[in-house]
Amino acid sequence: MSSVATTQIKLTPERSRPSVRSRLQDALPKLVLAPSFAITIVFVYGFILWTIYLSFTNSKTFPSYVITGSRAYQRLWGWTFDTDPPSSWYTSITNMGIFGFLYIAICLALGLFLAILLDQKIRGEGVLRPIYLYPMALSFIVTGVAWKWFLDPGLGLEQTLHQWGWTSFHFDWIKNKDFVIYTVVIAGVWQASGFIMAMFLAGLRGIDGEIMKAAQIDGATTFQLYRRIVIPLLRPIFLSAFIVLAHLAIKSYDLVVALTSGGPGGSAWLPSNFMYEYTFKRNEMAVGSASAVIMLMTIVAIIVPYLYSELREKPR
């Protein structure tokens, strides 16, 4: 087909003469892409620079554009060690650590576990899979209403078990400032683990059945088969799932708002909530911007190497 193309073009030389029209034709693809790219440059990268700039000013309620140095960062740094009583920033980053670690670890473990179970030629898989996955389609503002109720000691699980006769049962984490972050973990895992399950399941289905058969013939037990062969083969999925979970964890915002409204005394805050509160409610715009910059840098450290390697491989 391409040989036909070249001859045809050679036969009609007047077409290759650069006219205004054909030059416009050549530039057209770039012109079509240009608005989107320009929007990205301005509203993503420009705005990020703007936020970084604001973090070096003394902006309070309104943005100020006089650079006053790294005072906002110094305050955050000071608060990082301000543990008695814990500063909001200390609480936010400690919560991020607890939440991030448990959320990622439990989602990966549970997702893999469910995927392996579902991969045992289960009847009714078509019914179970959507059930595990639907939380991802709903806003946490919605399901948070149910979770909040469920975790409330006076209404939910505790009361139900009391009614069923287990009166010594006690579960008030959502009202306890030391434990409230763990309720956020429970709800977060509930929301995302089904999706991670789907990722692992897709990975399992992609594994060559011959390898499994060969291993079984060699007398490998099911456990050995999974530990030695299947799980190592799933390594790329672990990486993708980790990236997804890590950036979801850092971006989590409505989870905390819907479930705990920030928790007793802001004890359930994550950095995203800290940023919102300090910027829009406490009129500390510079500090809010500095915390946003720190969130962004954390994401950059995780995402940029990943994107680089992903896009690098492509042109073979």
Add this chain to the structure above:
Amino acid sequence: MSAVATPARQASSGISSKTLNRVVIYGLLALFALFYLMPLFVMLVTSFKTMDEIQNGNMLSLPHAPTFAPWIKAWSEVCSGLTCVGMKGYFWNSIKMVVPAVLISTLLGALNGYVLTKWRFRGHTLVFAMMLFACFIPFQSVLLPMATILGSLGRFGVTLQNATGFNFGLGNSTVNLVFVHVVYGLGFTTLFFRNYYEAFPTELIKAAQVDGASFFQIFRRIMLPNSLPIIVVTVIYQFTNIWNDFLFASAYAGSGDVMPMTVALNNVVNTSTGVVEYNVNMAAAMIAALPTLIVYIVAGRYFVRGLMAGAVKG
């Protein structure tokens, strides 16, 4: 965990242990299904109960005398803060925001994907990488500048209104949110279409070019008719994301009668005047959940595919 236990039993062999194995697997799967379904179930049954039954009954029990009253109240008279006009207005706010935002971002994504795969130029990977990175940024890092810009556009809108009698949509919260969601959704839609068009045979495009088809003719006659699966994926993904958004909505339309559904729901639930009507709250939550839930039930397969496309392999 049971994966550890099951092979040990299997090793000791015998048909009965195999049956036991299956029972354990099915039991665990069912248990987790209950865990995932529980919140939705609680929401649904509670929304049909009377307050009496909620206070005296069990949260997991089915309603004795199902009533639609909480749904009706949630739709047309529930209070969000001090205004008691129900969720219906906010529901339409969300619809008015979602529909244009989804359409515009999907169309732009399709065009971008088309250019980035079939009309490549030097640096196309960099351009794509820069747009893709926008999918991952925490939106807190652009929240404040956008608020400033939208604020000054709003003031400019007022000036225009005074001068010409028409504000061209500047300062309108719905227009603002459509704009914001298009801007920050572009990365995703471009990603979806780029990956899809990557596999589309370039020879077809070449042949059409030889026949004298223009850039847009090829897009309209060849690319679009062959893009139905990815259009469905993109529309569903964008619809779900934009409908469920809370951060942008609360920052740029956080109060008054311009609130989208999610913000209004959060206000309703946290309104603490008088007795908290859990049944009405749950009904309001169900109303907010219904559009995405229906989309998920009807076309969940495509939704999952969209999630995967964002996660696996750029």
